[in-house]
Amino acid sequence: MAKRAKGIFRRTAGGLLVALLLVFWVGPVLAVAVYRFVPPPITFLMVQRAFEGKGFERRWVPLDDISPHLVRAVIAAEDARYCQHMGFDVEAIEKAMEANARGGKVRGGSTISQQTAKNVFLWPRRDWVRKGLEAYFTVLIEVGWGKRRIMEVYLNSIEWGPGIYGAEAAARKNFGVPAKKLTAAQSARLAAILPKPLSWRAAKPGPYVKRRSGSIRRNAGAVRSQGLAHCVLD
Template identity: 80%
Template sequence: MSWLVVAVLVVGFIGPVLTVALYRFVPPPLTFLMVQRVFEGQGFRRTWVPLEDISPTLVRAVIAAEDAQFCRHRGFDVAAIEKAIEYNAKGKKVRGGSTISQQTAKNVFLWPRRDWVRKGLEAYFTVLIEVGWGKRRIMEVYLNSIEWGPGVYGAEAAAQANFGKPAKALTPAQAARLAAIVPKPLSWKADSPGRYVTKRSGAINRNARVVRRENLTDCVL
């Protein structure tokens, strides 16, 4: 076996598997996006906290907003993907079909720019974390890694920056506001929401109550 083949195996298969295994127990360090934002002059604010120190209201809110079937799928929501394809074929605005698992794989391991190579690797890492981490760890990493404002990453920093309190003390309304700005964290505000974010957060709050009533967080809470 040539050294080239060995290198390809290590980089393309063994490396990702070992990295995913490590991050099962160790908080992932800086992501590509975090580094990019620092070079853009946005600073860096992040405090890793375990899932137990994040309010269940935020877990329910992000599931309601981003991936209602999080506890029911194995990384990919086929129905949501099909709807996104159909929607994008008819309209001009792009509608995503990514699950929280896919978003976590992208945020932690890959670069922000969309391309087919990244999408392929995203699928690969999604399978790895679903198998190697499980839903609770995926949610914990997701809530500690996503961008929630200029230089603000993770639930703890977002709660402190927007409401002056720890993530475990968020109210349902505050959690819904944070969930509402996930798609556009650099332009939407949770602490002083505009009309659209206020309307969106209200809908998320209502849907979060449905999530709780139907126990759609049973894999996490």
């Protein structure tokens, strides 16, 4: 009887181990492989916002149909070392930790790659499990997708207002133009509202967003002159 119980326990434990491997190793690898070629259909945040009554508007477009001005603007605003790191900007993380240790406003050190991994594959709430999975997915997409695909997915998936997702929907909603026709000034405004897309507006910016977008536009010029977007733009 004891041997039989022990055998059942071993089979159950073995089954659980296989299931965990499928969920936490094989599953993510397959998902990343599929999304290398197929647009991610929907994210956890999109579902959450829909239940909150925010609506849903998104139009997926290839990276070639998104203005280079917007690529440079989001790099300038969100991740200036995007083309230099492999998913994790150690320098930015250290600066964020130092700033947070001094108190005051909490700073983040997430890269565009990390934000993409979180937005596409994971839930919005912050916890240690999500952070661990975020790191794992970040490595997977850096290896499996490369910088151009990460940027393409990022620009097509991030939130740009209540129920507004992706560059195409944001460009048409705010400026009445396709993403490919965005100017440098319009791109800087869209990049400026990324930290608070539900409360800040690109089309009718307040004083702070105006100042922030002006700074981003100047930094985007530096991104262009210094070739900091070379891994995305030809």
